[in-house]
Amino acid sequence: MRGKEKIKGMFSSMQTMVIGTGTTKKRTKQTTYWYAEEQDNGVLKVQPINDNFVPSGPKMAVEMEMFLDSYNPEPELYAEKVLPQMLELNKTISLGESHRQKGEGYSAENEFTKAINIDSLSVRANFGLGLTYLDRGEISRADDIFRRLVCINATYEKKHKHLFNDFGISLRKNGMHSQALEYYRKAENFNVEDENLCLNIARVFYEMGKLKECLEYLKKSLHLNKDLEEACIFLDFLYGKDFVKEHTIENIKKNRINKFATAK
Structure with missing residues (x-):
């Protein structure tokens, strides 16, 4: 039996694909890498790992039996590639947030942009960049970020609720009422109370x-x-x-x- 320690780390899965037709048809195997983490309630969620070796995009719940049967641990890649990149990404975003809090808008923009280059679907980085543009009154650029955030809707989680709220306040104060309302409504979906x-x-x-x-x-x-x-x-x-x-x-x-x- 598996011990009490929760599953967490990098895993791979293999998928067989058929390419071509007729006499050119052949089967090929494709490996996909995932970041997996067991939740406190026992649910296991997996997230794709992008080309920069960071978890990126929507998370999916996987049944434990299926996970243990179909996903293979990749501890070396996790230790050498994924974990350092995850730490670097979080460090970059935190630095951007620190610059923004100090009113250092252009330094904040630089850090958030670096983070987005690592993970274009990072909610924190995109929100941070959007808030930085709003701080500087650059409404058009902030609206571009707003549109980008709409497109990555599937990656939002309950922990992002305060980011929706902060972004909504800044949008409202900049006269972007329809955008603010849309973001507040998204936050409302996470916590109606x-x-x-x-x-x-x-x-x-x-x-x-x-x-x-x-x-x-x-x-x-x-x-x-x-x-x-x-x-x-x-x-x-x-x-x-x-x-x-x-x-x-x-x-x-x-x-x-x-x-x-x-x-x-």
Whole structure:
């Protein structure tokens, strides 16, 4: 029996392919390399390894019995190629994030670009580059990154939720409301129980002039956290603008539970 240590590392699988037709038809074997990691819940996920020896692209769940039968360990390649490249990629992205936090936009761009050259599907690197462009007010280049991120949708994971949120805030502040809303909605798919995310979506809808949708998400935010100060301030603001009926806001302030605002 396999011990308690979880599976993690580089593996290969062999696939037989038929090429050609008629008398030229022949069978050939193709080797594919994967990064495999067993999750805490016992599910085993594999991810393709690209030409730069880093895991890249969407992850797939594989049944343990099938994995043990069809995937072969490659410990030497993992130690000599994959692990060093993974560490280098993470180091490059972290350096880019550090430069960006310090306001060193061009140094950040350089590091994020190097990371994308290693792994074009890296969510962190693409988000970092997009945020760097937004920091510099380069809307057109940021929109290019936005389009790229849409295309690599399959690689998103729950851990990327905060990146969606950060990117959405920057998009909204730069007047890119439709893009911000799309990204917030993607983040919402990862975690529907997030009061701050609902509040941010409400803000986007308000700035887009969509009051009904704004109030809907403000309700959700207060339902998830009846004491969220920013949501209460936003609600007071809407009341001051005569967008919320008086009896409704009083109900929310008194009960902070399931009774919510209705649009006039």
